[in-house]
Amino acid sequence: MMDKLFTVLVLIGVPISIIGSIFHWPAVIMFIVYCLTIVALASFIGKATESLAIVMGPRIGGLLNATFGNAVELIISIFALKAGLVSIVLASLTGSVLGNLLLVAGLSFFVGGLKFKRQSFDINEARHNAGLLIFAVIVAFVIPEVFTRTMNDRETMILSIGISITLIVLYLAALLFKFVTHRGVYQSEHHADLTKQDEEPEWGKGKALLVLTAATVAVAYVSEHLVDTFDVVGKTFGWSELFIGIIIVAIVGNAAEHASAVIMAYKNKMDVAVEIAVGSTLQVAMFVLPLLVLLSLLFTASMPLIFTWPELISMVTAVLLMIMLTNDGDSNWFDGLVLLAAYVIMGLGFYFV
Template sequence: MSSLPTEQTPLLNGHANNGFSHRLSRFLKPQDQPGWISSFRFFFFGSWLNILLVFIPLSILSHYANWDAALRFSFSFIAIMPLAALLGTATEQLSFRLGQTLSGLLNASFGNAVEIIVGIAALMQGELRIVQTSLLGSILSNLLLVLGCSFLAGGLKFPESNFQVTAAQASSSLMTLACITLVIPAAYHSAKSRGGIDDSDGLYHTWQVVDGSDLDDKSNYGLRIISRGTAILLLGVYIAYLYFQLRSHAYLFVEPEVEVESQSTTVEEEEESQMSVPAAAVGLLGATVVTSFCADFLVASIEETAERYSIPKPFIGLILLPIVANAAEHVTSVWMAMKGKMELTIGICVGSSIQIAAFVIPLLVIVGWISHHDLTLFFADFETVVLFVSVLLVNFLIQDGKSNYMEGLMLITLYLVIALAFWVS
């Protein structure tokens, strides 16, 4: 009986246990990094926007208590705003420690985490129109509203702002490619569609759906093959674009160093990590889980809110949801433009649009393929035209490598016209 404690003593105090304890202590209290308390203090109290976190319990309560649809929608809508900011904060803090390559992959995965979460939640509930309009709305919001406000804010402070035209054109060219890949399924559908007639109001109208149900079986199968094959190819192109941006041609995306030494030192100090890697990872995971629940509650309330208050569902998906998902990016992009950092502004706006068009949309098509939800790259003709003209206008405005407030007004005006069109759709 006395030998048992003696045999267990080395396990309690020996080298093996010390090695494990050392690794555990280094994880719980990393060296040369902020502690857990200071990390989470920065995470939760680093922005005034986090005051809106009080809407998270309200969102949960309203959903399970089955309150009015407008309250459920509004609480979930507002709750996602600070969660989107927290996701961006955690991703940014992780990127300080992981290097350029891993940072690029991390930003690709979590840079548009809200769009991915909302898209998957809507996809699992069979809301294909919400998936498509929310993703299209995120692209248009970044290209027109955010970039337009940034050009306008920068133009009001500086007569003219300059940026690297080669990098901007490379990004816009990839955006154009992604746009064209959406035109091809629409053209295929138009060639194969049987169409339909709706005479419910005494007049005859052709109708159009986006799930392929107006196609015969062979054409519907062809549309799915085109969409899934294109999705895989776009993901491959996006990976190549990451390598192009982060490694082979990284110099094209670097802002020219025109600042004096004292200013550059200040910038470096501002960019120091405020969170340890473990704390940032825990924060990222927690924010992702909570966002998934709020997104699910939000999507579940859309149908009833649209019907009860006569709000068009395309307007909710195209205009309202992207405002939530891109709230943090709106503020950051405008702030950078007012500082004259147009490379960062272009990177935020156009780069985020590329992520959605070449990464998020193909990813959701593949997720739908796996989960047996027939999400395709076929968008309605009207939406395809809207996206094409928006990308065309952005290409025209950034090809000279300069921006001013008038160009910002042009982009905002087009966005408002599109919003008006979807309000009456």
């Protein structure tokens, strides 16, 4: 049912997006069309990466899902940077961290927990990710804010570039550690049993890759025009740039992860669900955001790696809460409800900022 709905949305939404952008239809109407179209396209990205996950295993599948899901947000952010909307980009990346750790993981734990009393995932992987989350968000984001209070703009940007390069190098090293040098070393028996399960992918590898490419190209086009509607939509609904970035752009940009993680949890494939939620967060914090800082040097307005205190405190809180709830390798519906409640509270706070 949902597959048919998303197919109809793509078949209708993409042509309307093209026609509306050419003839400059009202921004508020086109904002809704663009968002629905991106969400529908993201569902195809999610389905394609789900098929690849069956072929390549839960870790690589989760990484692929996170990568192509974040490609949507990366594309939106590049066009926003080009338009000089630095605050919206930083806010959307904050929203991505909060959305993945609280909304995506929360929905996954809640929906999966309603069907299964107790769900398990690789505890070694959870502890490894916990250390990276603390480094990426607390060390790399909070500490620079402390130091830059006595720096000028040029020094702040130099520090941001140095931190960005360090984050990217460490992220690539983490992938090397996980998939090459220590592949299978810390694999639990539970995880090993899951990888032995036979399941036929819905799409073959060729079709999945073709859909991924086509959907990503379509998202790039729609995203460019979505960015142009932010100013009018914000004034119309009274939304601040912070709220648009943290809630609206983050939810639309991470639609692929949202759908895929919840589906995986409902199928009791928690290793994949957790890899999507946490892996996507790490990729945003340690690769996408630093990459955008470096790319911003090509545009008129460069983007320093500096967040507002509400953004920093919210991200730190989300990281600590996620670590506390996942460090035992188990989840249930109440854990999911706790994460969702935290997301609602933070969403209300950012709405009134």
